Amino acid sequence: MIKKSLVLLAGASLLAATSAAHAHSVSIANTAAAQEDTTQKKTVRATTESEKLKQLFAQSDEDSLRRNPIGGLFRGDERYADRLGDYISDEYFAAELAAEEKELAALTAIDRSKLNVTDKIAYDVFMRNKKQAIKGMSKEIMDLTVVRPLNHFSGFHTFYPTFASGKGAAPFKTVKNYEDNLKRHAEFITLIDRSVGRFRQGMDSGVVETKLTVGNVIEQLATQIGLGLENSPFMAPTKAFPEDFSEADKTRLTAEYEAMTTKIFASYQTMHDFLKNEYLPVAREGVGLSYMKGGDVMYKHLIEGTTTLPLEADYIHKLGVSEVARIKTEMEAIKDEVGFKGTLSEFFTHLRTDPKFHPESREGLTQGYYDLGKEVDKVIATQFKVLPKSPLEIRPYDESIEKFQAGGSYQSGTPDGSRPGVFYFNAYDLPSRNTSGMTTLYLHEGAPGHHFQISLAQENEALPKFMRFGGNTAFVEGWALYSEKLGFPMGMFDDPYQRFGHLDDEMLRAMRLVVDTGLHSKKWTREQAIQYMLDNSSMGKTDATAEVERYIAIPSQALAYKIGALTIQRLKKKAQDSLGDKFDPREFHDQVLNTGSLPMTVLEKKIDDWIVTQS
Numbered sequence: 358m359i360k361k362s363l364v365l366l367a368g369a370s371l372l373a374a375t376s377a378a379h380a381h382s383v384s385i386a387n388t389a390a391a392q393e394d395t396t397q398k399k400t401v402r403a404t405t406e407s408e409k410l411k412q413l414f415a416q417s418d419e420d421s422l423r424r425n426p427i428g429g430l431f432r433g434d435e436r437y438a439d440r441l442g443d444y445i446s447d448e449y450f451a452a453e454l455a456a457e458e459k460e461l462a463a464l465t466a467i468d469r470s471k472l473n474v475t476d477k478i479a480y481d482v483f484m485r486n487k488k489q490a491i492k493g494m495s496k497e498i499m500d501l502t503v504v505r506p507l508n509h510f511s512g513f514h515t516f517y518p519t520f521a522s523g524k525g526a527a528p529f530k531t532v533k534n535y536e537d538n539l540k541r542h543a544e545f546i547t548l549i550d551r552s553v554g555r556f557r558q559g560m561d562s563g564v565v566e567t568k569l570t571v572g573n574v575i576e577q578l579a580t581q582i583g584l585g586l587e588n589s590p591f592m593a594p595t596k597a598f599p600e601d602f603s604e605a606d607k608t609r610l611t612a613e614y615e616a617m618t619t620k621i622f623a624s625y626q627t628m629h630d631f632l633k634n635e636y637l638p639v640a641r642e643g644v645g646l647s648y649m650k651g652g653d654v655m656y657k658h659l660i661e662g663t664t665t666l667p668l669e670a671d672y673i674h675k676l677g678v679s680e681v682a683r684i685k686t687e688m689e690a691i692k693d694e695v696g697f698k699g700t701l702s703e704f705f706t707h708l709r710t711d712p713k714f715h716p717e718s719r720e721g722l723t724q725g726y727y728d729l730g731k732e733v734d735k736v737i738a739t740q741f742k743v744l745p746k747s748p749l750e751i752r753p754y755d756e757s758i759e760k761f762q763a764g765g766s767y768q769s770g771t772p773d774g775s776r777p778g779v780f781y782f783n784a785y786d787l788p789s790r791n792t793s794g795m796t797t798l799y800l801h802e803g804a805p806g807h808h809f810q811i812s813l814a815q816e817n818e819a820l821p822k823f824m825r826f827g828g829n830t831a832f833v834e835g836w837a838l839y840s841e842k843l844g845f846p847m848g849m850f851d852d853p854y855q856r857f858g859h860l861d862d863e864m865l866r867a868m869r870l871v872v873d874t875g876l877h878s879k880k881w882t883r884e885q886a887i888q889y890m891l892d893n894s895s896m897g898k899t900d901a902t903a904e905v906e907r908y909i910a911i912p913s914q915a916l917a918y919k920i921g922a923l924t925i926q927r928l929k930k931k932a933q934d935s936l937g938d939k940f941d942p943r944e945f946h947d948q949v950l951n952t953g954s955l956p957m958t959v960l961e962k963k964i965d966d967w968i969v970t971q972s
Contacts, residue, residue, distance in 0.1 A: 677870025835921015
């Protein structure tokens, strides 16, 4: 999953803004001179339709960065580094809607027929993005989103501590960097305080979060407060001052950071007490959107946003059941191959409980991923003709946040390598971590998954910025899931247990189709969903519980993986069948990745056109 690292969840809410900043954030270093040059170019009157299009894209991106300054820091752009952003007030949403409507009108004034092939793709993606954003900011949808500003999986409180700790995208090289961080802290406090107000609106309208998600947020806040000043990630920058800082600056900044962190804790405490004493008693028991006022409308909107396709929940549910059955058959074959005599369920238990399938230490788990990375690097060129410039680092999650994190995630780096891409893995509760899934997790979150897709897009300066730095979940996560299967042609799955781990991971994505739709359209319970995952995979209960609670927190996001991957797999087979011996996986992968993250319909049209040119 992207941390990603810059993928927007559908819906104009703080959840969407948070996911954009937290989840596959995409970054590039821009020099001041280049920025000034870009600004100057914008003032030149465009004459051709292509020039008008590029001018619209450039102006849209610049305007968006002013309204959403956090996005600039993920690119290495520090012009707005002293701001975090609003993301929650009525004025903010009104400005976003006005901008989307204005830009859509400007786009439709451009004659698409006079554009080249690449520009037509950009035109179509921009058109879809604008229409989807406008739909997400309709009163019907906004009334269901803004009053639920955060939960345990998506909220500024989940990503901001790391972001502000010196281990995230924010720079900490100069005194100004440190001072900018303090100014962002002030806006973070405002966000937290205003979130309480949004929650109160939901209490009045009857649109509320679940007791489960709110309970988890209460625990998260208590955990962060409990760290105290000494261990808080907000104080971490003061423990790693650059050597050229004067003692006077170090002393001053340490005092200011202590004062601001104390204020953050006070804001946390206010929200903690409000959620525990006032909101939790009225939060809903039913975990799915089907139990929430307006939940059916919300889920339908989210499905289209995350899959980029107008799919029905019932169709997705049945597709998931079918995929689960197929994968189970392949699992049975591997169980027989390794000579296990029991049932598949007993084999799952064997994988969960045998110590040889679990890491002995955080250090050992880390080294295992280091070794995997080296093996992939040796063979990656057999599948790709263009490799990312940005390096990839491997790190465990910080222990202060790992309990509620996914099994792994990715945070993008900068194209110039000044900040590497990072593959994060979860070392919480080591007995629940299964080493048979390590290869697949690395291929998904690292190379050639998220790291390749996000890095190659942002490094392609021929693309407009919204295509370099934006994205949709179906493409981003669909590509990462598709990438897991590239372990076969790269020779990464000779070990049957790693192959089983691959199937187990694919099973996870298939089960998501069943469980997410079960929770949000069929009124499944949390326990029912967890048991389904335990019955159909080797997942431990800790992981299954975290997965289900993630689906509860961010409905429909988990659907995009399998829908996107199945689309890319289908397009690959179509190309192989059409081109025969002419098919080159390196060329196919270049076509999939060289125009950034595309909606599934746009991607299919592009690949169909490419096949014609290769025949």
